[in-house]
Amino acid sequence: MKTTYHYVCACLVAMAALASSCNDFLDTTPDSRIQVDNEEKVKALLTTAYPQATFVRVTELASDNADDLNGDLNGNYDRFSEQCYRWQPVTESDNENPTMIWQDYYKAIASANHALAAMEKMGGATTEKLRALKGEALLCRAYAHFVLTNVFCMNYSKQHSDTDLGVPYITAPETTLDPKYDRGTVAHDYEMIEKDLLEGLSLMSDAIYDVPRYHFNSKAAYTFASRFYLFYQQPQKVVEYATKALGTNPEEVMRDYDAMKDMPTDNMQPRAIQYTSSSERANFLLLPVYSTDQYYFSGYTNMGGRFNNNSYVGKAEQFFATPWAPDNDAAAQSQQMFKFYWFYSQAKDVFVLPKTPVYFEEYNSANHTGYYRTIVVALKAEEALLNRAEAYALLGENDKALADINVWTKTFVADKVKYNTYKYDDNWNYIYAEQKIDRELTLASIRKWAEKYDYYLPERPLPRKHLHPDWVDLPEGSDKENLVQCILLLRRLEFLHEGMRWFDIKRYGMKIYRREINTSMNLLTLTDSMSYRDPRQAIQLPFEVQGAGLKPNPQPSATEKASFNAWGARPWEFVFKRNDK
Structure with a gap:
């Protein structure tokens, strides 16, 4: 059985080695730290933006x-x-339990966010391949949040989703050990999913x-x-x-x-x-x-x-x-x-x-x-x-x-x-x-x-x-x-x-x-x-x-x-x- 992490997002620890730093300790990069600083490394990182758990x-x-x-x-x-x-x-x-679903889908989201942050540090999606990789990252982020919302929340409803509890929609890499989030609403989650989805669709390319x-x-x-x-x-x-x-x-x-x-x-x-x-x-x-x-x-x-x-x-x-x-x-x-x-x-x-x-x-x-x-x-x-x-x-x-x-x-x-x-x-x-x-x-x-x-x-x-x-x-x-x-x-x-x-x-x-x-x-x-x-x-x-x-x-x-x-x-x-x- 896979290890269970006792954090809101299990990926916070698993992906910490790739996180952008917020203090002097994290700013000191060990020799084994992977620097995501080119197209191929971004592409490799995005292979972990797909969940390995099933609902x-x-x-x-x-x-x-x-x-x-x-x-x-x-x-x-x-x-x-x-x-x-x-x-x-x-x-x-x-x-297959809810803990593993939550952990692994947020781990996928973290990988997508790290890839997006890495591309920003590289000057943005300035090449055709980087644009396609950005599209993939956004689609992965949208998909993972979509599954989490529909598993752990009520279904979308025009009458109720403005007040129904959603899931935290994470759009940036973690930079602290124990971040705090609120759940927002299902309506907000759907708005954010749509935003990522449409941008991702505009950038994707099968050629990569x-x-x-x-x-x-x-x-x-x-x-x-x-x-x-x-x-x-x-x-x-x-x-x-x-x-x-x-x-x-x-x-x-x-x-x-x-x-x-x-x-x-x-x-x-x-x-x-x-x-x-x-x-x-x-x-x-x-x-x-x-x-x-x-x-x-x-x-x-x-x-x-x-x-x-x-x-x-x-x-x-x-x-x-x-x-x-x-x-x-x-x-x-x-x-x-x-x-x-x-x-x-x-x-x-x-x-x-x-x-x-x-x-x-x-x-x-x-x-x-x-x-x-x-x-x-x-x-x-x-x-x-x-x-x-x-x-x-x-x-x-x-x-x-x-x-x-x-x-x-x-x-x-x-x-x-x-x-x-x-x-x-x-x-x-x-x-x-x-x-x-x-x-x-x-x-x-x-x-x-x-x-x-x-x-x-x-x-x-x-x-x-x-x-x-x-x-x-x-x-x-x-x-x-x-x-x-x-x-x-x-x-x-x-x-x-x-x-x-x-x-x-x-x-x-x-x-x-x-x-x-x-x-x-x-x-x-x-x-x-x-x-x-x-x-x-x-x-x-x-x-x-x-x-x-x-x-x-x-x-x-x-x-x-x-x-x-x-x-x-x-x-x-x-x-x-x-x-x-």
Whole structure:
């Protein structure tokens, strides 16, 4: 496990050797002090401006992509994951915990700030390469603050963000050991992020990168801009930047699932490696991180067996409840329906997609000790496409939204499905049948899907949840709402195991529940719920950060907690039943 630093920003000590000095002691430069005084050193420093921690476990388990399977009878969990799932302040140590997120993202910010300060001391960004490096530093600073704001704060809201607590927005290197900050507001953070983002976009250049997909290349930067403006509730700008990321022919940058089709299905590693490959055209920004998520979100270990994306969620709300599902139930529940192989492990009872490869970084060859790492696809073509589809739907440009939806669908969904008829030939071998899938979605077919599945209830889980956004009018049953509901499902499938569903829940005010499910698939105990602007939607600051003087996030009062659990614990009939109208 990596060392935890007990400072507001863990990077303050880690990067102190590069800091500009403010006293005589620091002004005396040891022989080992690195002086960042030329283009190549700035470029090298910026490789540390990308975080090596991931928020995926925290936000994925907080979302509705997780249930509690068998309760205390299931020992396949750890206290950290349980705290994430139950929306509790995290007190447990883990490579994926909020302390590591806070520490590593501020460390990345510190590196960006040191690079910017170094360029100023060199006389400014006076060359083409230095201008591009300045652009990269600003984009890194904007991205890290954006993630911190959306993890540790409430979602952006025109009504509330002027008063909602933000995170400290750091724009200069540290020059003291124990600096003091206030949190500001979410609105201020978004204003500063936008300022850095726009300046960074104006300066960036792909020409300076040896391996562009590990840096803020232009496609990654434009995709980040489309995400930022989606969360900032400015759909026209989402369209502008997503289009720049995708180019004139989005099909050309969609994921090549054919590269995975002949890979083994009993071992997810080869498919996960291909998914995160730097040669994959859809991968715009890759982040190597310290993590054991590859064991948690997989089908071949028991880690995460209790709190995870179990088969009940997968069947009722995700893979078996899509707008293009065939009418034949056997065909609709076939893995062959998707180009991307989902893996169902009966022993662990999870639905997983192979996205997180496992790597072991050995630092002591004698003892074979080291760190587990994986690769996170931080920004990708599919996100730019779905961001734009959502923006078009919000703008009322339905035909354009459908066009983007269908580009994604043809990439993710097979054109036909092979399924087991459970009939036998003369040699007692199973007979298989094939059915074509109508992948082309229309307003009519999406309307039919919406009517078929109705709205989610915790005792009757379905893919559509009531939406309560305070920033857009979505009349229930309207074509606009149906389109958004469809896109939210596609995003849920696309971003499974990436932690992004949590932010969609916050943006659209979905009410989600905590449920204890038994293995018989017929009982459910409700233990908690979360509605829009529940204060727990802002992940609590690490206790080390609070100890350093930053104001913690508000927590529900005893009265509010009681209202969340007003029903108490009671069983429900847990039936995968469609609402056939």
